[in-house]
Amino acid sequence: MTGQRRLIARVLSEASDHPDVEELYRRALALDAHISIATVYRTVRLLEEKGILERRDFGGGRARYEPTEHGHHYHLIDVESGKVIEFADPEHERLIHEIAARLGFELVSTRLELFGRRRENAAKSAAAKSEQTRSKARGRLRTASEPASVVE
Amino acid sequence: MTGQRRLIARVLSEASDHPDVEELYRRALALDAHISIATVYRTVRLLEEKGILERRDFGGGRARYEPTEHGHHYHLIDVESGKVIEFADPEHERLIHEIAARLGFELVSTRLELFGRRRENAAKSAAAKSEQTRSKARGRLRTASEPASVVE
DNA sequence: CTAATTGCAAAAAGTTTGCAACCAT
DNA sequence: ATGGTTGCAAACTTTTTGCAATTAG
Numbered sequence: 001m002t003g004q005r006r007l008i009a010r011v012l013s014e015a016s017d018h019p020d021v022e023e024l025y026r027r028a029l030a031l032d033a034h035i036s037i038a039t040v041y042r043t044v045r046l047l048e049e050k051g052i053l054e055r056r057d058f059g060g061g062r063a064r065y066e067p068t069e070h071g072h073h074y075h076l077i078d079v080e081s082g083k084v085i086e087f088a089d090p091e092h093e094r095l096i097h098e099i100a101a102r103l104g105f106e107l108v109s110t111r112l113e114l115f116g117r118r119r120e121n122a123a124k125s126a127a128a129k130s131e132q133t134r135s136k137a138r139g140r141l142r143t144a145s146e147p148a149s150v151v152e
Numbered sequence: 153m154t155g156q157r158r159l160i161a162r163v164l165s166e167a168s169d170h171p172d173v174e175e176l177y178r179r180a181l182a183l184d185a186h187i188s189i190a191t192v193y194r195t196v197r198l199l200e201e202k203g204i205l206e207r208r209d210f211g212g213g214r215a216r217y218e219p220t221e222h223g224h225h226y227h228l229i230d231v232e233s234g235k236v237i238e239f240a241d242p243e244h245e246r247l248i249h250e251i252a253a254r255l256g257f258e259l260v261s262t263r264l265e266l267f268g269r270r271r272e273n274a275a276k277s278a279a280a281k282s283e284q285t286r287s288k289a290r291g292r293l294r295t296a297s298e299p300a301s302v303v304e
Numbered sequence: 305c306t307a308a309t310t311g312c313a314a315a316a317a318g319t320t321t322g323c324a325a326c327c328a329t
Numbered sequence: 330a331t332g333g334t335t336g337c338a339a340a341c342t343t344t345t346t347g348c349a350a351t352t353a354g
Binding site: 053056076078079085087089091092095096098099101103104105106107108109110111112114115116117118119 | 230231247252258264269
């Protein structure tokens, strides 16, 4: 456990968004100089292999990373703005386990990405009331399919 | 509509798997010589923009393509073998639309990828009976979350 | 001390692009 | 004819790697 790894770990744990490697590199540099981008690449790869990070692809060519959440959450990407909305949904969680089981598999990891366009006359469903209400940056999400944070 | 595009279209329509650009290029070459990989890249990009193809990322660095299915289907990737199992699930379909609506969005596109490990003592659920039953390569899938094709 | 980790720069891999030649309409 | 499409090769971007120097344990 070297200083560089500790530094990257710190940058990651402080991030509430989905930085790509270059962004991680920039943040690490800002926080404490002298680290190489090769190390960042090597470290995220390592952390991904260990199951600590998950690699995402929201389009745009570069891989993005976020800490693995063991109560999963998912992403809705606004195709207009590129903004990413995180959400959790227990029913979905249940369903995918059921699907996997039905196919004879045990779930190791999961990706759900919804790409959508904001609706004009949005939100008249009951659940919509709780929308746009919480948005403390760090404390991630949780609760029945409520939107969580909106981050790039 | 040039010969090359027609050729690529044909290769794609004959594919029941998820080829990457190099694979498409190889197949196109085999089928009828003299086409350049740049054209393949340009064509898949174009078809993706037109909504005819969808780009997938199953890990491994290269983008893979498949025809857009308007009754969606999803992928379960066997982490051990890399094999891809396609499946459809109406309940999931319903749920994601509901989730998007709840967040104020209209769904444009969707990705669900499950990564799983084959279970030893697989399949004792009721639904499991229909498992491993159909596997005609070309005719894609369809029906309530039954496994469809198993392809690389 | 030894094995693991780092920085650097070079290279690989995947994708995009400028441009002149070419083809469909 | 002319505007879109192609091939080629060069360029770009992202990621990986060899190697000597450095550091953790």
